[in-house]
Amino acid sequence: MVKHVYIHIPFCIRKCNYCSFVSGIDIKNKDIYLSALMNQINNTYKNERIKTLYIGGGTPSLLEAKDIKNIIQAFRLDNNAELTLEVNPETVEETKFYRIREIGINRISLGVQSFNDNILKNIGRNHTKKNILESIEIIKKCSFNNINIDLIYGLPNQNMDILKKDIEQSLNLEIQHLSTYGLKIEKNSFLGKNPPQNLPNDEQQADMYIELCSELTKNGFEHYEISNFAKNGYESKHNCAYWKNQNYYGFGLNASGYEGKKRYRNIANFQTYIDNPNLKAEETELTEEEILEEEIFLALRLKTGINIEEINKKFNIDFLNKYQSIIKKYTELKLLENKNNKLNLTEEGFLLSNEIMSEFLN
Numbered sequence: 001m002v003k004h005v006y007i008h009i010p011f012c013i014r015k016c017n018y019c020s021f022v023s024g025i026d027i028k029n030k031d032i033y034l035s036a037l038m039n040q041i042n043n044t045y046k047n048e049r050i051k052t053l054y055i056g057g058g059t060p061s062l063l064e065a066k067d068i069k070n071i072i073q074a075f076r077l078d079n080n081a082e083l084t085l086e087v088n089p090e091t092v093e094e095t096k097f098y099r100i101r102e103i104g105i106n107r108i109s110l111g112v113q114s115f116n117d118n119i120l121k122n123i124g125r126n127h128t129k130k131n132i133l134e135s136i137e138i139i140k141k142c143s144f145n146n147i148n149i150d151l152i153y154g155l156p157n158q159n160m161d162i163l164k165k166d167i168e169q170s171l172n173l174e175i176q177h178l179s180t181y182g183l184k185i186e187k188n189s190f191l192g193k194n195p196p197q198n199l200p201n202d203e204q205q206a207d208m209y210i211e212l213c214s215e216l217t218k219n220g221f222e223h224y225e226i227s228n229f230a231k232n233g234y235e236s237k238h239n240c241a242y243w244k245n246q247n248y249y250g251f252g253l254n255a256s257g258y259e260g261k262k263r264y265r266n267i268a269n270f271q272t273y274i275d276n277p278n279l280k281a282e283e284t285e286l287t288e289e290e291i292l293e294e295e296i297f298l299a300l301r302l303k304t305g306i307n308i309e310e311i312n313k314k315f316n317i318d319f320l321n322k323y324q325s326i327i328k329k330y331t332e333l334k335l336l337e338n339k340n341n342k343l344n345l346t347e348e349g350f351l352l353s354n355e356i357m358s359e360f361l362n
Contacts, residue, residue, distance in 0.1 A: 001048050001247070002046070002048050002247045002249055002259055003048060003049065003052070003078075003241070003246070004051060004053075004054075004238060004241040004246060004247070004248035004249070005050055005052070005053045005248065005251065006054050006056065006249065006250050006251070006252075006255055007037070007053070007054070007055045007056070007060075007251050007252050007255070008056060008057065008058065008250070008251070008253055008254060008266075009055060009057040009058045009060040009252065010025040010033070010057060010058040010253045010254075010270070011025050011026070011033075011057065011058050011060075011062045011063075012057070012058055012062075013062070013088075013090070013091075013126055014124060014126055025058070025253075025270055027062050029270070030063070030067070032274055033253075033270075033273075033274065034067060034070070036274045036277040037251060037252055037277065038074065039277050039278070040251050040252075040277035040278055041071075042074070043277075043278050045074065045075065045249065047076055048076070049078050050075045050078060050081055051078045051080075051081055051082070051241075052081060052083075052084070052237050052238035053072065053075060053077070053081060053083050053084070053238075054084045054086075054238040055068065055071065055084065055085050055086065055105075056084075056086045056109075057086055058086075059086070059087075059091060060085055060086050060087070061086070061088060061091040062091055064096075065096055065099035065100050065103060068100060068103060069103040069104075072103060082106065082107055082146075082236075083104050083107060084105070084108070084238055085100065085105045085107070085108055085109070086111065087108050087109065087111065087135070088110075088111050089110060089111070089112070089127040089131040089132045090126045090127045090135075092134070092135035092138050092139060093138070094141065094142065097138060097139060098142045100142070101142045101143050105144075106144070106146060107146040107148070108144050108146070108147050108148070109147075109149075109150065109179075110132075110139070110147065110148065110149045111125075111149075112149040112150055112170075113151060113152045113155075114151065114152065114155060114158070114162075114166055115129045115165065115166050115170075116158070116162050116165070116166065119156070119157060119158055122157065122196075123152075123155060129169075133173075145176070146177070146234060147173075147175040147176055147177065148176070148177035148179055148236070149170060149173070149175060149177075149178055150178075150179045151166060151170065151178060151179070151180045151212075152181050152183050153180060153182055153183070153200075153205065153208040153209065153212065154182045154183040154199070154204075154205040154208060155199075155200075156196035156197065156198050156199055157198045158200060158208075159200070160204075160207065163211060164211065164215075167212060167215045171215075171216075171219050176230065176231045176234035177228070177229065177230045177231070177234050177235075177236065178221065178228070178229045179227055179228050180212050180227055180228075181227055182205050182208075182209060206351055209350075209351065210351070213347060213350075217229070222235075222303075223303060223347070224302065224303050225239070225240075225243060225301050226301050226345075226350050226353055240302075243298045243299065243301050244298070244299070245291070245294055245298050245299070246258075247259050247260065250264070250265070250266060252266065253267070253268065253273050254267070254268040254281075261285055261286045261291065262284065262285050262286070263282075263284050263286060264280045264282060264283045264284070265280065265281045265282040266280060267279050268281060288315065291315075292311075292315050292317070293360060293361050295311060295315075296357070296360045297357045297360065297361065299311075300343075300344070300345055300353065300356070300357050301353070302344070303344060303345075304344060305342050305344025305345065306342060306343045307341070308320060308338075308343060309341055319343075320338075323360060326359045327343065329359075330349065330356055334346055334348060334349075335348055335349035335352060335356060336356065
């Protein structure tokens with residue numbers, strides 16, 4: 001039974017230079033897109049009680065409150081459902097956000113990326129540090145008390161001093177959650193086609209990650225997932241559903257979903273999606289071994305790691321025996337640890353997570 005929903009809204013004022021998502025669609029196409037989106041929802045959703053709903057993009061906060069309300073009302077929501085809206089600072093307006101809070105959105109994820117105006121300009125962001133601070137003030141005034149900000153490290157012309165100022169400013173906001181991502185340049189992004197100068201190298205980016213982990217954990221944030229930090233009780237329930245390999249619906253242009261043993265991705269071409277929103281670009285039926293590998297790969301992203309008793313029962317395996325050599329190798333290197341029958345990456349292991357997790361894949 002599916003209990004989680006992702007909605008993709010592809011509209012943007014301007015596509016950021018690092019962005020490789022399907023976005024940048026002009027907001028003038030809103031009505032025809034939302035009509036197709038509702039068609040897909042009505043054709044697919046099976047009236048399950050939904051625990052988390054995440055509206056991402058793009059810039060979903062370009063929608064009017066009534067549009068967001070119509071999306072929310074398409075689902076039967078759990079009484080304590082987590083409803084997240086991704087927001088760009090330049091779209092925050094007090095009257096609108098009071099209404100967004102009233103209709104049920106209870107978690108805001110703000111795309112900050114940096115507080116340095118020069119860096120923001122270089123990566124194609126429309127907002128400034130002043131916009132960020134003003135938007136946070138409005139969001140809090142509108143009674144949101146579950147706020148995430150996104151930060152990117154490893155940006156062009158970014159150094160440790162700039163990052164430290166970003167961390168200090170983030171802590172001063174007194175928010176509940178931070179997501180931190182190392183810059184990855186995708187070939188179909190603007191930066192991929194126009195390689196930037198003065199990029200921090202791998203070692204410098206690793207030092208930035210270590211600095212973020214150290215400062216955030218010293219200041220009351222739990223490092224509960226490779227890229228995510230939360231005050232107690234404010235972990236992202238929606239993202240945790242991904243990392244726990246739970247099923248979820250994906251609605252909208254190029255959105256991905258996972259139902260039963262099937263992973264799928266929606267059409268990425270705007271006009272094709274409008275014409276047939278129920279058409280899939282990809283559908284893959286996973287084998288039991290593939291599901292096991294995904295379970296391992298995703299669980300190792302979390303600080304809590306893999307519950308060995310549960311994975312043995314779910315897949316009818318002896319996990320410690322099946323992966324004995326890999327576990328031995330990385331526990332001796334102090335990159336993995338097995339405590340209380342749970343296997344997890346250490347803080348040092350997080351730095352080499354992709355290398356370690358790939359060894360569990362067949």
